[in-house]
Amino acid sequence: MPSFFTALIVAASAGRVRQFGGEMLVTGLFFAGILLLVLWQRARRKKHELMTRLADLSDEHEELAGFLERFASGIRGDGGIEGALHVTAANVAEKVQAESVAIYTRCGNELVCVGVSGPYLLAHVKEAKLFADPVRLQEVLRRERITIGKGFLGVLADCGESALLPDASIDPRLADYPQSMKLESLMAVPLLRDGSLRGYVVALNNRIQQWQPFSKEQFKRFESLAAEVLMVGQLMEVFGEISERERIDQELGFARSLQQTLLPPAFPPWEGFTITARTRSAKEVNGDFYDFIRIDDDRTLVLLGDACGKGIPACLLALMTRSFARSLADNFTTLTDFLQDLNAKLFRDTEADRFITLGCCLLDRRHALLEFGRAGHTDLISYIHHHLRELSPDGAALGILPREIASFDTICIALDPGTHLILFSDGLTEAVDAKGEEFGVKRLGEALFAGCNASNDPEKILDTVVESVKNHEKEQTDDQTIVLISRCGECA
Numbered sequence: 001m002p003s004f005f006t007a008l009i010v011a012a013s014a015g016r017v018r019q020f021g022g023e024m025l026v027t028g029l030f031f032a033g034i035l036l037l038v039l040w041q042r043a044r045r046k047k048h049e050l051m052t053r054l055a056d057l058s059d060e061h062e063e064l065a066g067f068l069e070r071f072a073s074g075i076r077g078d079g080g081i082e083g084a085l086h087v088t089a090a091n092v093a094e095k096v097q098a099e100s101v102a103i104y105t106r107c108g109n110e111l112v113c114v115g116v117s118g119p120y121l122l123a124h125v126k127e128a129k130l131f132a133d134p135v136r137l138q139e140v141l142r143r144e145r146i147t148i149g150k151g152f153l154g155v156l157a158d159c160g161e162s163a164l165l166p167d168a169s170i171d172p173r174l175a176d177y178p179q180s181m182k183l184e185s186l187m188a189v190p191l192l193r194d195g196s197l198r199g200y201v202v203a204l205n206n207r208i209q210q211w212q213p214f215s216k217e218q219f220k221r222f223e224s225l226a227a228e229v230l231m232v233g234q235l236m237e238v239f240g241e242i243s244e245r246e247r248i249d250q251e252l253g254f255a256r257s258l259q260q261t262l263l264p265p266a267f268p269p270w271e272g273f274t275i276t277a278r279t280r281s282a283k284e285v286n287g288d289f290y291d292f293i294r295i296d297d298d299r300t301l302v303l304l305g306d307a308c309g310k311g312i313p314a315c316l317l318a319l320m321t322r323s324f325a326r327s328l329a330d331n332f333t334t335l336t337d338f339l340q341d342l343n344a345k346l347f348r349d350t351e352a353d354r355f356i357t358l359g360c361c362l363l364d365r366r367h368a369l370l371e372f373g374r375a376g377h378t379d380l381i382s383y384i385h386h387h388l389r390e391l392s393p394d395g396a397a398l399g400i401l402p403r404e405i406a407s408f409d410t411i412c413i414a415l416d417p418g419t420h421l422i423l424f425s426d427g428l429t430e431a432v433d434a435k436g437e438e439f440g441v442k443r444l445g446e447a448l449f450a451g452c453n454a455s456n457d458p459e460k461i462l463d464t465v466v467e468s469v470k471n472h473e474k475e476q477t478d479d480q481t482i483v484l485i486s487r488c489g490e491c492a
Contacts (some may be wrong), residue, residue, distance in 0.1 A: 085115030086138070088232045089201075093117045096187070096214070096222045098203035102141065103229055105191075105199040109148050111157055113141035114199075121179040121204055122153075122186075128179070149219050151176070153200060156188055160197050162223065163188040166213035168204070185213040191230045200230050205245045205266065248444040264292050272365050272488050273303060273415075276458040278466055279481040280427075287314025288425045288481035289322050291293065293329045298366040301329060301338075304423040304483050307356040310395075314479075321346065321356050321398065335373045339395065339408040343375065346399035347406075355399040359423040361485060368487065370421065373410040376400075378429065381445050383452045388445045417489025420452050420461060427478035428465075434474045443468065458486045 085103050093101040101116030104111040116138055119131035123141055130136055149158040150172040156163055165171055168183035177183070182203040191199040203222055206212050214222075267275040277290050287307040294300050307314040307319050324345045330340055339360065346356065357377040363370055372380045376397030379390040395408040424444065432441045444465065449466030462484050469480065 022367075040276055057439045084232050084235070086117060088229055089115040090117035092222070092225050092229065093203065093207075095204055096218050096226055097207045098187070098218075099205040099207050101201065102197065103201050103233075104146070104153070105233060106148075106157070106197055111153060111200060113138075113144065114328040118204075120202075121181070121182055121203060122174070122177060123179070124177065126178045131179070138318055149326060153188065153202070157190070157200060159193065162189045162190065164214060164219050170222060178224060184211050187214050187219055189223050189226045191226055191233065193230060193234075196231060197229060201226055216394075232449055251444055264290070265295050267292055270300070272368070273363065274458050274486045274488065275300075275363075275483065276462055276486070277481070277483045279478070280476065281313050282427065282476050282478050282480075286479045286481075287311070288427070288479040289318040290423075290483050291322055291325065292480055293326060295329060295362075300363045300365075300366060301325075301332075302361040302363060302483060302485060304355050304377070304425065304481060305358045306425040306427075306479070306481070312478065314355075316453065317350065317354055317356055320349070321358070335371050335410050336408050339375055339398075340403060340406065341471055343396075343398045343406050343408075344403045347402055350399045355397040357397045361421075362422065363485065368415045369412055370415055370485070371410050371412045372407050375408060378420055378424055378426055379441065380423060380439070381448055383418060384416055384419045385446055386453070389440070390445070391458065415487040417487055418456065419487040420448065420458070421485045422448055422465070423483040423485075425452065425479060425481045427476075427480035428469050428482060430478060431469050431473035431476070431480070433472050438470055439472045443472070455485065456486075460482050460486060 007355075011180050029338075068479050070354075088485040089101045092103075093099070098118070100116070100120040102113050102117075102120045102122065103115035105114045106112075120137065120141065121131065123137070123144060125131070125137075125140055130140065146153050147159075148154050155173075163186065165186040168174055168186040171183075171186075173184060173188075174180045183205075186205075187203040189201050190197055191201060201222075203214070206214050206218070263279075267277075275292060279286060279288055279290065287310055289303075289305050289307075291303045292300055293303065303322075303325060305318055307317040307321070309317075321342070323337075324342055328341050328345075332338060342358075355376070358375040359380060360373045360375075361380070362372055362373075372391050373393055373395060374380070375395045377395075379392045382389045382391065391411050391413070393411045394407040396406055400406075422444075429439055429441050431446055433439075447468035448461070448466045451461035454464065455461060462482065465482060465484075
């Protein structure tokens with residue numbers, strides 16, 4: 001395009017178009033060519049800016065999703081809503097590669113530490129061993145009050161300024177701290193809302209390389225994370241101000257929006273296969289979850305989990321499992337190892353009476369194979385060559401048994417064209433009618449059989465199955481989720 005405009009301008013300036021109208025035509029074409037070239041270049045620049053902005057928005061969405069998962073994890077912990085600030089401090093420390101991070105909130109004319117991660121040395125504590133005990137350290141820091149206008153942080157807060165100290169151990173403003181000689185580098189950023197100081201977030205000691213100061217890039221990242229810290233503080237304020245009934249509604253709304261944000265989008269085109277899913281909540285939020293996790297170009301993990309209980313606790317356990325599963329998928333080896341590692345994480349981080357069942361399919365499109373493993377979950381039902389088959393490998397629910405005792409078997413099957421398989425939660429099979437009779441696995445298989453015989457369209461097959469359950473049940477009492485995996489092509 002620009003070569004055309006350039007040729008036109010050169011031709012016009014050389015007077016080669018005199019035959020079309022003389023000097024005025026030459027001049028008109030010359031300036032028209034320049035104008036078109038300028039407009040074309042501007043359009044290219046605008047396109048580049050839009051693509052850059054789209055990439056930034058995608059990063060921001062991922063960051064928000066990660067924040068929501070971490071916040072939910074903090075709420076679920078023993079610390080309740082306040083535990084979210086400790087989780088947030090840990091996340092900030094990880095993002096900026098700091099050994100420790102503390103979050104302070106403003107209470108009147110004082111700063112109070114409300115969240116901490118790591119051996120945070122900026123405390124008036126003489127016992128070095130106390131910094132290795134997170135619980136006791138949190139208690140000491142919470143009792144410590146920093147008066148605005150006094151001491152290092154107090155003076156910073158009085159001015160609302162940031163700080164980046166390359167060698168905090170020799171800074172005279174920190175000399176009154178018993179562990180000041182162990183301080184290396186320090187970053188401090190105010191938490192401001194509407195121009196008003198709401199608190200501070202402080203990071204100590206560069207984890208990338210000992211005794212190396214924080215870089216400008218780390219400090220810039222630290223400043224950007226202050227918005228996330230402030231958001232957690234605002235959420236805590238909301239939870240503290242509203243009534244108990246409103247608090248419950250707020251929790252439900254938050255959990256619902258969190259769950260909707262983290263549900264995977266429609267399964268992308270994948271040569272030879274389609275995956276379709278449906279989920280229905282029995283309450284405001286869902287204890288079921290499903291996910292599609294890409295391992296490589298030819299392999300995808302398909303998960304369907306069902307957390308014990310209902311409502312917010314079940315929802316948060318499901319989200320925790322999803323988060324762990326995605327992190328483990330980055331170093332995937334085998335399906336058995338994946339289930340073992342996932343169980344170990346949940347056994348470590350959940351209470352004794354909390355568990356989740358999981359159906360897990362490793363889909364290999366290159367070899368048209370599916371490996372199925374389950375952890376206390378329902379069977380996998382397959383339809384192939386006009387026959388039904390139930391797959392039931394052994395495996396206990398996740399989070400109940402330690403690694404030394406837990407074991408998980410898997411079953412591998414070939415997927416011929418026209419094969420359809422369903423993963424499902426027990427909310428479908430345990431749906432009861434007016435007489436108290438459950439829908440059952442047999443009826444579910446029959447509904448799948450009828451749907452597959454009537455159509456090879458995955459959406460229509462799922463419609464048939466879901467409608468069969470709805471027509472049977474008197475009312476929905478449990479979460480219901482179903483995932484249909486289909487090998488494209490007619491059954492041979």
